[in-house]
Amino acid sequence: MESEAHDPIPVLDLGPEIESIWQEVSEVAQRVLRSGYFVGGPEVQGFESEAAEYLGVGHAVALNSGTDALVIGLRALGIGPGDEVITSPFTFFASPESIGIIGATEVFADVDPESFNIDPERVEEAVTPRTRALMPVHLFGRPADMDAISDIAQRHDLAVIEDAAQSFGARFGPDSKFRGRQTGSVGELGAFSFYPTKNLGACGDGGLLVTDDPDLAARARLLRDHGSARRYENETLGYNSRLDAIQAGLLRVKLPRLDRNNEARRAAASRYGEWFADVEGVTAPRVVPGHVFHQYTIRVSGGRRDEVQAALRQASIGSMIYYPIPCHRLPVYADRRISMPVTERLAGEVLSLPIWPAIEQAAQMRVVETISEVLR
Numbered sequence: 174m175e176s177e178a179h180d181p182i183p184v185l186d187l188g189p190e191i192e193s194i195w196q197e198v199s200e201v202a203q204r205v206l207r208s209g210y211f212v213g214g215p216e217v218q219g220f221e222s223e224a225a226e227y228l229g230v231g232h233a234v235a236l237n238s239g240t241d242a243l244v245i246g247l248r249a250l251g252i253g254p255g256d257e258v259i260t261s262p263f264t265f266f267a268s269p270e271s272i273g274i275i276g277a278t279e280v281f282a283d284v285d286p287e288s289f290n291i292d293p294e295r296v297e298e299a300v301t302p303r304t305r306a307l308m309p310v311h312l313f314g315r316p317a318d319m320d321a322i323s324d325i326a327q328r329h330d331l332a333v334i335e336d337a338a339q340s341f342g343a344r345f346g347p348d349s350k351f352r353g354r355q356t357g358s359v360g361e362l363g364a365f366s367f368y369p370t371k372n373l374g375a376c377g378d379g380g381l382l383v384t385d386d387p388d389l390a391a392r393a394r395l396l397r398d399h400g401s402a403r404r405y406e407n408e409t410l411g412y413n414s415r416l417d418a419i420q421a422g423l424l425r426v427k428l429p430r431l432d433r434n435n436e437a438r439r440a441a442a443s444r445y446g447e448w449f450a451d452v453e454g455v456t457a458p459r460v461v462p463g464h465v466f467h468q469y470t471i472r473v474s475g476g477r478r479d480e481v482q483a484a485l486r487q488a489s490i491g492s493m494i495y496y497p498i499p500c501h502r503l504p505v506y507a508d509r510r511i512s513m514p515v516t517e518r519l520a521g522e523v524l525s526l527p528i529w530p531a532i533e534q535a536a537q538m539r540v541v542e543t544i545s546e547v548l549r
């Protein structure tokens with residue numbers, strides 16, 4: 174017991190998943206290496222059609238990263254300088270970065286303290302005559318309030334591009350008019366990331382843009398390949414943002430197992446939730462239907478978050494703070510001087526704990542015990 178108590182617990186362990194598919198992944202790697210198709214090609218097309226079917230969308234365009242999916246999505250919508258896009262200040266930098274990099278203006282709307290997702294009331298307040306699109310983020314794998322967000326979009330004639338980088342496989346719950354549908358599939362566009370730590374992770378960078386609109390899909394395909402539908406006939410300034418065949422092949426092995434893995438994450442989250450129920454000072458995330466727990470993120474009240482994290486470190490337990498600096502407070506936006514009180518409070522309270530599909534109950538128990546000892 175004593176020695177076991179000191180085994181380190183990482184915040185994420187990618188080992189068990191790759192071990193469980195080693196044989197198939199090895200075969201895919203050999204198939205791709207022998208095929209001579211390394212960028213794009215049949216493996217990528219195969220993945221695109223399987224992903225489109227899984228997500229329930231008409232078109233899926235494989236790209237080099239989730240960031241590119243956002244950038245190319247915004248460009249495909251025709252958004253540029255002078256346009257405003259509303260997004261969350263409590264997200265990974267790539268969400269607002271994608272808006273600024275194409276010359277548009279990122280406008281932040283504060284989040285809801287319980288879901289960590291953009292608050293529709295704040296979105297409504299942020300709409301101006303220049304607003305062109307809304308970019309909700311399904312943070313940590315929890316579906317954002319798309320009923321309200323799509324209402325606002327409809328009323329103001331705005332496009333919606335969902336940042337679903339953290340929510341591959343998440344579905345809207347029974348109370349939503351989108352019930353049962355996948356996050357990323359209900360806006361004009363949905364952007365996904367296959368960064369290795371995401372729920373559907375590649376062994377390198379990768380991304381996907383999905384839509385039901387054939388024109389948007391065609392535009393995205395054009396942009397990912399230097400603005401050319403036909404080689405050497407470049408129609409516009411684009412990007413080099415194609416997906417590698419080896420990543421597509423790996424993702425084709427992983428996609429059929431995603432639901433089971435997400436289910437296992439949800440079960441792990443439920444166990445944490447039960448065990449945290451009587452730990453005072455900890456607010457555990459609600460296990461809402463369809464949430465895929467890309468992160469399991471608690472709130473620690475009373476200014477004791479850093480103390481809790483130090484105790485975990487002492488016990489060789491990994492944890493992360495997503496995100497320590499609200500986007501609007503990043504050095505790059507130093508001139509903004511805006512205040513987003515909910516996000517600012519969350520940045521001082523949140524702590525993401527170890528979670529992956531095969532995490533063992535004993536490890537989770539140790540995490541909870543270590544935290545409850547500090548807060549007792």
Ligand SMILES: *Cc1c(COP(=O)(O)O)cnc(C)c1O
Pocket residue numbers: 238239240241264265267268310336338339365366367368378379380
């Ligand atoms: C990971 C992530 C991205 C960017 O994806 P990359 O593949 O790393 O470029 C965008 N938005 C959010 C919310 C993310 O978590």
